[in-house]
Amino acid sequence: MSEPYFWWTEDQREIAKKVEKFVEENFTAAEEYYWKKEFPWDLVKKVAKEGYFGVGIPKEYGGMELGATGSCIVAEQLGRLYSVGHVFVVSMLAGLEQILRYATDEQKEKWLPQLAKGEELGAVCITEPFAGSDAANVMTTAEKDGDEWIINGKKRYITGAGVSDRYFIYAKTSDDPSDTKQYSHLTSFLVEKGTPGFSLERINPLIGFENVPNGYLSFEDVRIPDENRIGPVGKGWNVMMAGLNFERLIAGAVFVGTLKDIIRLLFHYTRRRVQFRRQTNRLQGNQEKIAEIISRYRMGRIFSYYCAKELDDGKEPMINAAIAKMEVSEWVREAGEKAIQVMGGDGLTKFYYAERLMREGKIGEIVAGTTEIQKLIIYRFASMLPDYNASVRMRWNEEVNAPVVSKVDSQFKDLELTDENLLKVIAHDYKVNPGLYMTLDDARDDIGGSRSKTKRVIESLEEQGLVVTHRDRGGNIELVKATYKGLQKAFPKEYYEWYPDWYADTDKF
Numbered sequence: 001m002s003e004p005y006f007w008w009t010e011d012q013r014e015i016a017k018k019v020e021k022f023v024e025e026n027f028t029a030a031e032e033y034y035w036k037k038e039f040p041w042d043l044v045k046k047v048a049k050e051g052y053f054g055v056g057i058p059k060e061y062g063g064m065e066l067g068a069t070g071s072c073i074v075a076e077q078l079g080r081l082y083s084v085g086h087v088f089v090v091s092m093l094a095g096l097e098q099i100l101r102y103a104t105d106e107q108k109e110k111w112l113p114q115l116a117k118g119e120e121l122g123a124v125c126i127t128e129p130f131a132g133s134d135a136a137n138v139m140t141t142a143e144k145d146g147d148e149w150i151i152n153g154k155k156r157y158i159t160g161a162g163v164s165d166r167y168f169i170y171a172k173t174s175d176d177p178s179d180t181k182q183y184s185h186l187t188s189f190l191v192e193k194g195t196p197g198f199s200l201e202r203i204n205p206l207i208g209f210e211n212v213p214n215g216y217l218s219f220e221d222v223r224i225p226d227e228n229r230i231g232p233v234g235k236g237w238n239v240m241m242a243g244l245n246f247e248r249l250i251a252g253a254v255f256v257g258t259l260k261d262i263i264r265l266l267f268h269y270t271r272r273r274v275q276f277r278r279q280t281n282r283l284q285g286n287q288e289k290i291a292e293i294i295s296r297y298r299m300g301r302i303f304s305y306y307c308a309k310e311l312d313d314g315k316e317p318m319i320n321a322a323i324a325k326m327e328v329s330e331w332v333r334e335a336g337e338k339a340i341q342v343m344g345g346d347g348l349t350k351f352y353y354a355e356r357l358m359r360e361g362k363i364g365e366i367v368a369g370t371t372e373i374q375k376l377i378i379y380r381f382a383s384m385l386p387d388y389n390a391s392v393r394m395r396w397n398e399e400v401n402a403p404v405v406s407k408v409d410s411q412f413k414d415l416e417l418t419d420e421n422l423l424k425v426i427a428h429d430y431k432v433n434p435g436l437y438m439t440l441d442d443a444r445d446d447i448g449g450s451r452s453k454t455k456r457v458i459e460s461l462e463e464q465g466l467v468v469t470h471r472d473r474g475g476n477i478e479l480v481k482a483t484y485k486g487l488q489k490a491f492p493k494e495y496y497e498w499y500p501d502w503y504a505d506t507d508k509f
Contacts, residue, residue: 002076002260005305012070015055019077022050023257030081037211039163043084044121052078052088053118056096061112068246068311072253072304079254080261082356083212087121089254090159093368094122095168095190095230097243102188102231111166111190120165124247125155125217126240132157133373135170136237138186140219142171149189149229151222154201159367161215162200165193170236179234186236190228197222208359244369245317248325251368253304255332255361259297262339262357266290269343269352280342289338296331304328318381325364326374333361393442394432401498403432410446417449422457423466427482427490431498437470437479461486 001020004013026043033040047053056071057063064070071092079085092115099111114120130139140153151171158167167190174185191198201216231239267290270281280286304324310317336358340347347354365371382388395406412428415421425446429438444454458480461467466486470479482490499508 002257005302007309008069009066011064012066012073015064015066015070016073016077018050019052019074022046023077023080026081026084030084033211034082039211039213040081040084040087043081044087044118047078047084047088048118051116051118053091054116056092057112057116058100061108062116063112068249068308069305071246071250072308075250075254076257076301076304078257080257082353083209085254085257086209086212087160087163089250090124091115091118091122091164092250093243093247094124094160094164094166097246098168098188098230098239101242102235102239107227107230114166121160121163122166122168123158123160123164124243125158125167125169127157128153128155133370135240136180136183136186138170138172140169140171142173142187142189144173144226144233145223147226148223149226151189151191151198151219151224153219155217155219156202157204157214157367158217159209159212159214161203161217162213167191167193167198167217168230170240173233173236183237184234186240187233188230188236188239189224190230191219191222191224192228195222195224206363208356208363245311245321247368248321248374249304249307249311249317251364252300252324252326252328253308255328255364256297256301256304258357258360259293259300259332259335262335262354263290263294263297265352265354266293266339266342269346273343273346286342289342293335293338296335300324300328300331319378322369322374322377322381325368326371326378329361329364330371331361332364333358336361391445393445396428396432412447414448417447417453417457419457419460419464419466422447422454423461423482423486423490426461426467426480427487430482430487431496437481439479440477443480 002016004016008016026046029043030040033043051064052074054063055066055074056068057065059065066073075085075089078088095111096115099108099115103111115122126135126138128139131137140151140155142149142151151169153171155169168188169191170186170188172185173187174180176185179185197220199218199220201218203213203215206214267281270286270290271279273280303320307317307320307324310320336354336356339354340358343352343354346352350356392405393407394403395408395410396402397404397406410425412421412425422443425443426438429436429442440451440454440458443458444451455477458467458469458477462469465483466489467480467482469477472478487496
């Protein structure tokens with residue numbers, strides 16, 4: 001059985017046992033659907049009957065109320081049933097978190113019981129011919145007409161297209177440039193299958209997802225009641241963002257269980273494959289590859305559940321959710337490649353699911369936000385954290401005659417803030433950090449004085465050609481560095497010289 005973590009509740013431990021048993025009993029059926037290239041309706045109905053679609057839904061609406069952790073537990077196991085896990089995850093993402101956070105009480109009473117029963121599948125619709133990673137560039141429009149909205153446009157790369165009955169979409173409701181600039185131009189809606197003007201346009205043959213339909217949707221004067229609008233008008237971007245942490249987490253968790261199945265396959269295979277009169281599990285290269293897969297399975301699993309715990313505790317783990325999604329999908333693709341290499345020619349055949357895992361992992365690196373987008377999110381949000389932005393100041397240490405990280409005050413501290421003294425501060429920084437500029441605050445920290453006066457002195461030095469500055473788009477000074485002329489004026493050339501003890505004096509010039 002998959003290892004429970006110490007912070008899981010008894011209900012979460014019980015659902016983990018139950019869903020793992022369910023998967024083991026239905027593993028063969030899922031493989032049969034894969035080979036027949038048929039959508040696994042019977043299995044999906046079984047999942048619904050067990051109540052798994054309601055794992056993250058409050059009990060008052062017919063769910064289990066097991067939170068993000070419970071959702072991860074079910075996703076991890078159902079991900080082992082080919083296509084079923086993806087259907088489960090997409091249906092969960094098609095409005096669950098958005099409805100919980102933004103829907104009215106009446107909307108929750110209408111939609112959440114339906115989600116919990118799982119009798120109707122859902123799909124989330126963001127991507128368009130115009131909008132992919134640039135999710136704000138949605139061109140599908142929604143115009144108000146009395147108590148209704150008229151929707152026109154197209155959505156594409158929609159997992160569950162056709163088989164789903166409930167489509168959570170984002171449409172543009174304003175062309176005002178100021179609204180677009182403030183991300184107040186989108187609104188979110190639920191559109192139901194069968195609504196006049198709403199149709200399936202195309203099914204995409206993808207690199208994977210052989211029996212999970214992925215396609216294009218067309219909206220031609222589709223009328224829906226205002227009660228199908230989720231969240232305030234113009235707040236669609238906020239609704240979209242509210243679901244992304246959960247979406248990225250679950251998108252990663254659904255792949256975790258497949259890594260464990262690959263480990264089982266490789267242990268089974270290499271014990272039975274003989275080359276050069278040795279079982280291939282004796283080959284060090286194979287052992288190393290399997291060890292790497294095991295390591296990534298364990299790291300991906302515990303990190304995903306740690307992130308789920310953060311969500312359940314009411315936090316917004318934007319960085320960690322992006323990391324979980326990015327790393328797990330990359331590791332799955334890499335695990336597939338390593339498994340194929342271990343198995344050789346057999347790994348290339350579709351009779352073993354190693355090659356399938358590689359293809360599924362590649363899809364994981366694209367859907368729910370590409371790896372590149374996850375990196376962008378990680379960097380941008382991490383760059384705002386005070387913990388990562390603590391100053392790392394280097395000072396020249398006379399004891400060791402070298403620059404070291406130090407919290408000691410600058411030797412120029414409390415000098416009068418004049419052109420001459422500030423130039424010395426900036427020139428001295430060249431001795432410590434030859435390739436770096438100083439920030440305005442670095443200079444102030446070294447000599448003292450007000451920000452406005454420091455700025456004026458820097459501008460004076462710039463006019464004299466003693467420093468160069470880097471300015472932001474508004475023309476404000478951000479960084480400053482001494483010019484060669486400034487270095488010469490501040491100190492004699494010997495001030496900047498430095499040689500290691502072993503360097504011979506005879507070689508100096």
